[in-house]
Amino acid sequence: MILFTPTQPMCQGTSLEDGREASLKILLQFAQVLLRVIDEGKDGANVDYLSKIAELVICGRADAKSKYPPTMVGQIGVQEAVTEALSAGVPAMTIVNEGLARGMRTVGEHFASGRIFVPEVLMAAKAMKAGMEVLRPHLAAANTAPRGRFVLGSVQGDIHDIGKNLVRMLVEGAGWEVIDLGTNVPPEQFVKAAQEEKVVAVGLSALLTTTMLQMRTTVAALRQAGLNTPVIIGGAPVTDSFAQEIQVAYGKDPQDAIAFLEQLSPA
Numbered sequence: 001m002i003l004f005t006p007t008q009p010m011c012q013g014t015s016l017e018d019g020r021e022a023s024l025k026i027l028l029q030f031a032q033v034l035l036r037v038i039d040e041g042k043d044g045a046n047v048d049y050l051s052k053i054a055e056l057v058i059c060g061r062a063d064a065k066s067k068y069p070p071t072m073v074g075q076i077g078v079q080e081a082v083t084e085a086l087s088a089g090v091p092a093m094t095i096v097n098e099g100l101a102r103g104m105r106t107v108g109e110h111f112a113s114g115r116i117f118v119p120e121v122l123m124a125a126k127a128m129k130a131g132m133e134v135l136r137p138h139l140a141a142a143n144t145a146p147r148g149r150f151v152l153g154s155v156q157g158d159i160h161d162i163g164k165n166l167v168r169m170l171v172e173g174a175g176w177e178v179i180d181l182g183t184n185v186p187p188e189q190f191v192k193a194a195q196e197e198k199v200v201a202v203g204l205s206a207l208l209t210t211t212m213l214q215m216r217t218t219v220a221a222l223r224q225a226g227l228n229t230p231v232i233i234g235g236a237p238v239t240d241s242f243a244q245e246i247q248v249a250y251g252k253d254p255q256d257a258i259a260f261l262e263q264l265s266p267a
Helices: 018-039 044-059 078-087 092-112 118-141 162-173 187-196 209-224 240-245 254-264
Strands: 149-154 177-180 201-205 231-234
Touching: 044 078, 044 092, 044 118, 078 092, 078 118, 092 118, 092 162, 092 254, 118 162, 149 162, 149 187, 162 177, 162 201, 162 254, 187 201, 187 209, 201 209, 201 254, 209 231, 231 254
Parallel strands: 149 177, 149 201, 201 231
Antiparallel strands: none
16 A cells, blocks of 8 residues: 655755755655646546656655655655556556656656756666566566667767766656667767667766867767768767767757657657
C-alpha cells in the first residue's frame, strides 16, 4: 500500500542548506499542484500511482532503504512504488512515460531555471534508475523500444564529464537510449558510433575553449564520412554563434538537448 498522499509535502525538512532547502520545498509544492492539474480527467485507477512515482523521482527517493531525503526515512521509494503500480496493472511503458520521465522532466526544467542544483539532479537520476531496474524485464517482455538513440561524448582532449553526465541522465529520463562514449573521444569514434548505431543525433560536450575547437573537427569528420546526422553541442565555452558557425544546434542545458531530440523524433 502507498504510504503517503499526493498532497503531502514529501521532501520538506531535508538536510540541505537553508536556501536550497527552501527552493526544494517550493519545487515540490509546485510539482504536486502541476501533477494534479495534469491528472484531471485521466484514468483515476492509474493516476495516483503515476503521480506518486513522479513525486518520488523529484524527491530523489530511490527505495525504502535510502537515507535520502532524511525526512522520508522509513517511507517507500521509487522502487517500491513502481512495483506496486505494476501489481495494480499499470502498463510498464505508462509508468516510464507518465511516472519516471514525468518526474525527470520537472527536475530538468527546474535545474535549467536554477531552482535546484546538481546534487538534487543526481539523486533524482538515481531514483529514476531504481525504477527502471524494476521495469526492465517488463519492457523487454513487451518488446518496448526507446524513442531513439543519441550518441554523446566529450570531444578529444577533454576529460570533463559532469555536464555530459547530466545531459545523459535527463535525456534517458525523457525516454531516449543514450550511447555514452565517455570523455576524450576522437572524431573517428563518433563517426563509427553514428554509422553503426542508427542514431537520431550526436551530442558533443567540451569544458575548455581549446577542446571546443575539436567540435569543428568532429563535425567535419561526420560530414566527410557522408553522415548528415544532426549534431548538438554544449559546454561552458560553447556559444550559439559558434554552433551556427559550424552549422549545428546549440544546447545551453540538458532541457535544450531534450527539446532538440523531440523536434527530430516527436513522441
